[in-house]
Amino acid sequence: MSPTHQGPDLYSRAEEAAEAIRRATGDPAPRIAVVLGSGLNGLVERFGDRRVVPYSQIPHFPTPTVAGHAGNVVIGSVDGAEAILLQGRFHYYEGHDLRTVTFPVRVLQRLGVQTLILTAATGGVRPELRPGNLVCLSDHLNLIGTNPLRGPNDPRFGERFPDMTEVYSKKLRNSAKEEARRLGVQLVSAVYACLPGPSYETPAEIRMLRALGADVVGMSTAPEAIVARQAGMDVLGLALVTNAAAGVLPAPIRHEDVLEAGLKATPMLGKLIRRVILRVAGVAPGNVGFSGEFPTYRPD
Ligand code: HPA
Secondary structure, eight states: OOGGGSSSOHHHHHHHHHHHHHHHHOSSOOSEEEEEOTTOGGGGGGSEEEEEEEGGGSTTOOOOOSTTOOOEEEEEEETTEEEEEEESOOOGGGTOOHHHHTHHHHHHHHHTOOEEEEEEEEEEOSTTOOTTOEEEEEEEEEOSSSOTTOSOOOTTTOOSSOOOTTSBOHHHHHHHHHHHHHHTOOEEEEEEEEOOOSSOOOHHHHHHHHHTTOSEEESSSHHHHHHHHHTTOEEEEEEEEEEEOBTTBSSOOOHHHHHHHHHHHHHHHHHHHHHHHHHHTTOOGGGSOOTTSSOOOOOO
């Protein structure tokens, strides 16, 4: 049994956690949230006026176990637009069930979040993808073998059988692509294959994923996106290609390289996310004068 299966029901637990965040940071919470993936925690530095709530101080929140994943809810602002940042996420491979993995998304739902930006480190399955490339998720293959909505459904969270025709909002994808173009950053569409991990894939598995229509592969994102869609949120998935997937290049895959690629790309990704946040907030990013604040990004 995971911690989220004990005591009060999931809805009450999410509400208690949301209430603790509201108490610590003030009401109302921002309507947009960003989940930071492996190596991308440094993105919080790009936000001002930060209020930090450690996961350990939030009732029912699990704590991350992986290097490169801090554990904080951070509320920060970019040019007047506020966002909630989840610095550190939970993964199925850590041993959590998917209800625990997606608990923070339920808490965001209780806080009133309407737009969720998911970031992730991924391996490039499509042979042209190289470390440092940034992709915008157009769809996913949930190959974890289970679903975060499995089990009793509380209608206060959403429908029993939610539609997944457009998991990643077309409108947000178009906005992200437009902003990337303005920044001179390539942002290609990609189908994300979500595997349970924690071992990286074999070359044969990568060939299988390619045949199934995957462009990138990772171990997060899909369960969070499913829960966010059930909650009626608009989801944007921005994934950094940290390595060529197994067998695409002769080199082995190392977690350190994944984290390092994340660090390198943080300025560029931060800049893009800021612009998307401002657009969602209804501020024209072109008019707020922060272009040139970060070094120019040049993919390898
Ligand atoms: N496979 C799965 N997950 C990943 C990878 C990969 O190659 N790179 C970063 N996350």
